[in-house]
Amino acid sequence: MGALVTLELPDDSPILALPWIITFGPLDDDEEWEPVVCGPYERAHALALAQSVVADEELMAVVEPLLPRVSAEEIRAEIAAAQLAAAAEDEAADLADTSIYGDYEDLGAEEVIGEGTRRPVQAGQPPDATEVRAGIARIAAMLTRPHR
Template sequence: MGALVTLDLPDDSPMLGLPWIITFGPLGDGDEWEPVVCGPYERPHALALAEAVVAEEQLMAVVEPLVPALTPEEIRSEIAAAQLAAEDEAARLDEADLYGDFEDVIDEELELAAEREPEPQPANPPSAEEVHAGFARIATLLAARGA
């Protein structure tokens, strides 16, 4: 079983209505290949497709919104926000190292939790027709944003 990473958003987040992409890549350090980016999809379709793939393969799937930037300034703003988030994450990790390396303990806890909990089954992926209908809705959404 692989890993799925996505944003945990509140139910009223405007990001939920954006198109979403899935980036599939290697899960482990030993496997090196170029990530595969798929989409855009509506968020429920992206999540279901990603779950279906990682349920059967040792892959990492990152499901994230596709932010339709219209100007270089909007793109620079998104880049700056991503850089700031990366700096914050690096600082948080550096701070955590002050207290030692607890990866082994965490791995053991995860293994014990996995033994206790039944493996979740992925949601049924959407049909090709449902994905095509989602494409049409995304195209309408993007066209309205550009108007």
């Protein structure tokens, strides 16, 4: 039996109306393969598909909304918010650890497995919001065409 991860949202959340994707990956940390991303779907369809796939498989499915952002600034704001939330969670966890184990020093040891393939990225001109919206419309049209 696998695992399904998704957002718990109130019934009136506008995020429910967005397109949703499913990312399937290994449930076991010892298993390594590239995740498979499927979608976009309506949320109910994404949840049903994910549940049916992971029901009898040792897989993890993450069902999440596609958040169309039409500018680099909007994307940067999302990243900053996610980083801020993660930092707050880390700080809360550190405080909890300190209250249990006393104060400690993080030595910054990091386990590295394999060799990375990081390459420097050259900043380019991001598309404007009109171009991004037109691209989203083209994707929607492509998804609604009958398959041959």
